[in-house]
Amino acid sequence: MIDIQNANKSFKDTPALQSLNLHVGAGEILGLLGANGAGKSTTINMLLGFLAPDSGSVKINEKDTFKQAREVRQLIGYIPENVNLYPYLSGMENLDYFCRLAGLKYSKAELQEFLSTCGLQSDAHLKKVSDYSKGMRQKVGIAIAYAKKAKVYLLDEPASGLDPLASNDLSVLLKKLANEGAAILMASHDIFRVREVCHRIGILNQGALVKELRSEEVSANELEQLYLKYMTN
Amino acid sequence: MWQIIKNEWLYYSRTPWLLGISLGFVAVLFVSIVLGYFQAQKQTVQYTEAKNDLREQWENIDAMNPHGAAHYGTYVFKPSNLLSSLDEGVNSITGNVLRVEGHVQNEIVHSEASQMQSISKFGKLKSSLLLQYIIPILLIFLAFSSISNEKRSGRLKLLVLQGAKPFSLIFAKTLSIWFYGLGLLAVTILAYAFFNLQDLNSEIFSRTVLFFWSYSLYYFIVTGLTVFFSARWQNPTIALTSMLGLWILWTIFLPNVLMSSVEKWHELPSRNEFKADMKEDRSKGLDGHNPSDERTKELKANVLEEYGVDSLSQLPINFDGLVMQEDEEYGNKVWDKHFGNLRSVFAQQKQSYQLGGIVNPFISLQNASMGFSGNDHLHHQEFLVQVEQYRRGFIKTLNDKHAFGGSKTGDWGWKADNDFYKSVPDFEHQPTALALVSTHYIADLLLLMGWTIAVFGLMILGTKKMQVL
Structure with missing residues (x-):
């Protein structure tokens, strides 16, 4: 459902994404970990159709997210870090x-x-x-x-501001949505929540996907060590 | 789109400060209409009383010489227009009392402005002030952050993701704020209609509809442009500053600059120059009190021939009355020539000023507002022409009486009786029909519509320039 192939994006001369390849299938939850400026929000904004890649392709359900933005957006449910309502x-x-x-x-x-x-x-x-x-x-x-x-959920720090109980409710809801066949991409700093909810985890650093692994392959502590290692590199 | 409009109206109705301002504003509008209405009523009563008094005096004239009565003359009053409480236009500065007498065409006097203390010139609460200056400011304050606030809060992204098209968003925001302006305008018009219910007719109704239409277009222009700025710059401070700058340019700077320029392009003669020219032209003609004039000689020869007599004393009529009427008619020609030139300069000035609407829709609004209210310079000129027509008929009636009433040439002591004076009709002002003057305001309406289309185009452009992130 979510398919990013060799996507590059720069703002002026600063690279935000470098040869990014991502795939999230139906019923799958992918967690994107990364420090501020790692490229998580740029990835989500490209998937939302607000940014076009400089090169490569960004598709949802085989549709170009930028060129066919209106059609693609009908498939997307989006939860920002700060939900500002009326x-x-x-x-x-x-x-x-x-x-x-x-x-x-x-x-x-x-x-x-x-x-x-x-x-x-x-x-x-x-x-x-x-x-x-x-x-x-x-x-x-x-x-x-x-x-x-929606068929695809894009979440940008969705648990930000939630108490532990609500955060747990969210985890349950996301798993339920995945079980119903939705593809979910969740950008977060919360290593433990990502490991608990997601099927796969990607670590972004300076716009590049430096590591991708299945969550059952690592414990929370190992994931934290891995994350810190890539961040310091 | 209607969902967005509905949501905006929920905002207006659930925001206490905005609700307070709106109610306060409605109250002020209402007060201005009431004050305008009572002022118009008071003025009408005063004019009616004065008119009746003068007519009574005229009808009670003792037997007197008609030429004496022509010098005695009378006064006519410019009646208060029914739409004055909406826009009194030039009425407060043009004057409203005109003396009608033989030999001379007097100027209108007793303007409201000339009787006011200077300090009160700035303090008068007028509907036109609120409709033309204050409501647009209110619309600007409602619109300047309409899109930028959505972006800054992050809601714009969510709105677009949920399916709101950027154009629908800009257009819906414009419409909801515009409807707010229309609401205030409608309250004003309805309050006006309520107070003048008994005097409403199809003419007044048409004028009110056109008045409403002109303001509607102007409010759309102001609102649409402000929302465009909000979408284009997405910084509310820049949007507000730009629009307020434009508002000052439109309402204060450009009208003054344009009026000064128009006065230079189509210059009017100075009062002294104008009077001197009139006097010179008049002196070339007949002098009603000087029968030795060349024209008098010609007239005398013609009349003697017509009646088949050799001398004035043999005439069955009073030749002096004919001389005076001839003098009047010559004077009328002189007046027509000079005032015709003057009116032609006024028309040129008006046309040039109207063209200012290309760069400033406020000018078109002001013209249309005064015009449709029947209180602009054009309507004033129409009134002056009516008075002059009346004066000519009035003086001719008196001169004819002098000539053909039974007296002989040189008999200045002859008197017409009171019944004759009673039979001379009083001045009855005929309100200028909109159909007669509507062509003068089509340009203003077309310019306002042109601006509306241009603003609509800018909204489409704003859609392309609008950055969601």
Whole structure:
């Protein structure tokens, strides 16, 4: 589903991605680890169709993400690090608004079901988002992606701001989505969460994929050592 | 797109400070309409009383010589226009009382501005001030961060990913803010209609619709341009500064520069020069009190021949009345020539100023607003022409009475009775029909529509320039 082949991207003269090759199939979760500036966000923005590669190809479901951006975006659910919602709307109204923009009309009960599945307590559904914590906003953001019933999920530090319980709920939800056949790419700094959730893990350094391994091949400690080794190199 | 508009309106309705400003603004608009209405009512009552008083005086004239009555004259008043409470236009500076008498065409006097204390010139609450200056500022403040805020918060990315097209986003933001402006405009018009319900007719209705249309286009231009700036630069400070700069340029700088330039391109004679020229032309003609004039001689010969007599004393009529009417008619020709030139310069000035709408839609709005309200210079000139027509008929009636009423030449002591004076009709102002003057405002409307299309084009361009990241 997600297929990046030999992609290169530079900003002015600074290389952001160098000969990147990635593949995430249906039902698979790939975790991308890397320090700030390693190229995680550039990879996600190319997959979202906001950036075109200088060379190489970036495809989702055989479609060029930049040239066929509108079609590709219909397949994507995206969860950013900071979900900024409309503060004057409730969580449910925000979810309803973003769903309607995607052409999806859900009943109140369905919207509440999405929010509850994504871990937002029912008494918060009708409260204005201006009263939400960052974690609560993040949950609504997850619900927006989830309600889209996407085939591909792109997550940029999705657990940022979530408490351990909510973070665990997210892990459960991602596994459920993968089991339903979604392809998921998750960029994160959180080594332990990535190892726990993802099937495969890639380590990005200075725009290049320096290591790719299956999560069952390494323990959390080994992964941390590996990560630090590549970061210091 | 309607989802985005609905969401924006939820923002307006759930943001207390914005709701407060809107309600406050509606209240101020309402007050301005009420004040305008009561001022117009008061003015109408005063004018009606003054007009009735003067008519009563005229109808109670004792038997007197018609030429004496021509010098006695009368006054006419420029009635308050029904749409004055929306835009009083040039009325406050043009004056509203005109003395009508024989031999001379007087200038209109008693402008509101001439009677005001200078300090109050800046403090008067007018609907046009709110509609032309304050509402656009409010629209600019609502629009300048409309797109940049979405980007800075990261919502723009999410909106686009969920399927919102950049053009729909820009257009929907423009429409929602524009609807807000239209709402304030509609409140103003409805308040006006409420107070003038009994006087509404199809003419007033047409004028109000065109008035509304002109403002609608201008508000779209201001809103669309601000949203474009917000999308183009994505820095709210730059967007706000640019639009406020443009607003100052449009409303303060360009109109003054353009008006000064137009006055230089199509120069009007100075008052002294104009009066001296009129006097010189007039002196070449007949003098109503000087029968030795060449023209008088010619007239005398013609009249004597017509009546088949040898001397004025044999005439069955009063030759003096004919001389005075001839003098009037010559004076009218002189007036037509000089005021015709003057009006032609005014027309040239207006046309050149109208063209300023190519670079400044505010000029087109002001022209259209005053024009459709019936309170611009063109309507004022129409009123002056009506008064002059009345004056000519009025003086001719008196001169004819002097000539054919039964007196003989040289009989300056002859008097017409009171019934005659009662029979002289009073001045009745006929409001200028929109159909007669509408061609003068088509250019303004077309320019506003041209600007609207251009802004629409900029929105499409803004879509291409809009950076989501």
